[in-house]
Amino acid sequence: MNAFAMSTPGHVNPGLWRHPDNRSQDHTDIEYWTSLAKTSEAGKFHGLFLADMLGIYDFYKGPDNIIQVLAGGAQFPHTDPLFSTLDHLSKGRVGWNIVTSYLESAARNFGLDTQIPHNERYEIASEYLDVVYKLWEESWRDDAIVNDPIRRQFTDPERVRRIDHHGKKFSVAGPFSVQPSPQRTPFIFQAGTSTAGKKFAAKHAEAMFIPGMEPHIVRKSVDDIRALVSEEGRDPQNIKLLLGMLVIVDETDELAQAKYEEYLSNSDQEGSLALFGGWTGADLDKYTDDEDFAFSGPGAIQSIIDSWSATIPGGKGIKWTKTRIAKELALGGPHPKAIGSPETVADLLEHWVEVGDVDGFNLSYAVSPGGFEDMIKWLFPELKKRQVFGADYAIPQGTTREQYLTDGKGSRLR
């Protein structure tokens, strides 16, 4: 025995959204689904069988006329396209980090022999975003769902339109099949600081995940990005720049350092060099362990080693063999490390904000969830004491976008 349902107001019963006992019009609410799942399971149904649909029933009176589908809620709108459904079910707490892919092995998983050239990937991504903006922002008016038993309209047909996108890479008719979610477009991150990447971010990103080892060098990149954002007619402070950073924190510098050494003893040199190969396009297996990459080897890694040499105590004297490189990458990868007492780590983060003009951090860990628990236990109280880190979320129940860009009352920050 299956319960046969669909995430839509009118599955095989158009109009019944008008009945006072019906709740299928709450299909975007996670509580409706968890409640139905619990009821079905307790009642000994064997399964919940969910129908879905990739288009709209526009054959009757169609294809130009979809009034009857929208008014009756006849399998439309529904949920399914990933981000909008998650945005509904999470009440607007979804972000999307856009990366145009860089692994050759990924290309070979998607029908290609080799990766699409770098700049062309960004062109495709740009058209893809045009399509999803049309679907998410331009296909439905805010007031399209009227849910009006008197007019017998679930959706007002005057307030929904097709997008009819016909581009170089994509053709999509619409209308979008999901009703507007709390954020409509998920909060958009971008990672990648190539020229094409920065240009893409200046146009699309609300936040960027940026790399870098030295605050004054990252500052140049940050200034570049904010200038490009200005050129797009946007407030340059309204793109949030997050630095990747490894944090290992404990009560004292000595305890944190000891923890770091213990974690390091569990790390995996070969695995780290495999990740490094993907990030840089440099296969260090082709070299002996005598090779000092500060002076020879692939150019792609010289600037990384320069940053390490400049930021690690005694860095200039280090012989940068592949074993030494692997050690530097072993925990946290290519991001800077903040290892020490709450005061030491807080000082370092504040220095990054001040000199690098970054807005926040993507904090990584050696062990999970222990690494995050340590940050919460040791680091966050210190930042709170210094009044540089809010005691609470801006809006505890707010959307991701509100968390990042508003002051807690819905106004844009800065």
Added chain:
Amino acid sequence: MNAFAMSTPGHVNPGLWRHPDNRSQDHTDIEYWTSLAKTSEAGKFHGLFLADMLGIYDFYKGPDNIIQVLAGGAQFPHTDPLFSTLDHLSKGRVGWNIVTSYLESAARNFGLDTQIPHNERYEIASEYLDVVYKLWEESWRDDAIVNDPIRRQFTDPERVRRIDHHGKKFSVAGPFSVQPSPQRTPFIFQAGTSTAGKKFAAKHAEAMFIPGMEPHIVRKSVDDIRALVSEEGRDPQNIKLLLGMLVIVDETDELAQAKYEEYLSNSDQEGSLALFGGWTGADLDKYTDDEDFAFSGPGAIQSIIDSWSATIPGGKGIKWTKTRIAKELALGGPHPKAIGSPETVADLLEHWVEVGDVDGFNLSYAVSPGGFEDMIKWLFPELKKRQVFGADYAIPQGTTREQYLTDGKGSRLR
């Protein structure tokens, strides 16, 4: 402040899966994620930033050598491909109903001007299944995850292989990036009883969602399907055939009938005819409401009307105008209706099992969740009393496949 993580044993810390405090190797467990989300939120992190990857880091020593990635758990395996991730997180309670799509409007949402021809859709689906079987069933051995700190191997590289599929429509290298989930392949349904559909189902489906109004006519289709399953070398009783059915049940026949009439007053004729257009390819808007489709109009709907005429009391005398057709479709769509007391509905279901040789039902509703609550309250106790419906699931904690195909002890039924 974001917590930066990835659903993989070794995100930017290959080898740390060996550390006793690390739990990131539990990335396929929903409890790990809900616990981390709760900890992060309580600790005032603003977000959980999740990395993902479409390939494997096979540049270092590569591309033929991935030992170092597998041993270190260096961003591999991870979760992401939809079905396997859901199968992990739900502990194996995922089914997949394969439909090759039939709406023109769906084609126009995916870059096409019109639908791919029917039989070609099944050819594409067949190759698609070949690909996912290779990924889900043939890329990983059951014992591939060794999680062995002594050998310093998270995954044993000898027990994972690429699939290197190069077909007519798809090229996928692999290896599959998700470790084997409880069911590996989700429990496979198929819906569609065309000649191509039955052939596809006989090869691939473990269950079918079948239509039909009259048990003795459905029986012919059921016999056909079981014969085709036999021809594929499979046990013909080991494909489970589920009939779609609307149930409206209450204490007495009169109460159930009154409920039906009340629901019907909320239904939407235009919405029902829109769905009917998509299902049959017949746009009834082109006809007046005098037209009797039992005698004229599109041939596609004659057999449907014949079934209704045969099964509805006084059906032969009904004038099948579009309004009358819409009324018949209004609740439950094209499936048969079981409206009445627990005894009446149970009798009808038993009759379908006996005469139609169906194995189960996909039960639909007029209002949700009320319709399912009524089935649980009125119908299921009656079926239990008759000893034709289990008091409990076969295996309360079992996978979907175990629910359908085994006797509760892991043995195949029948």
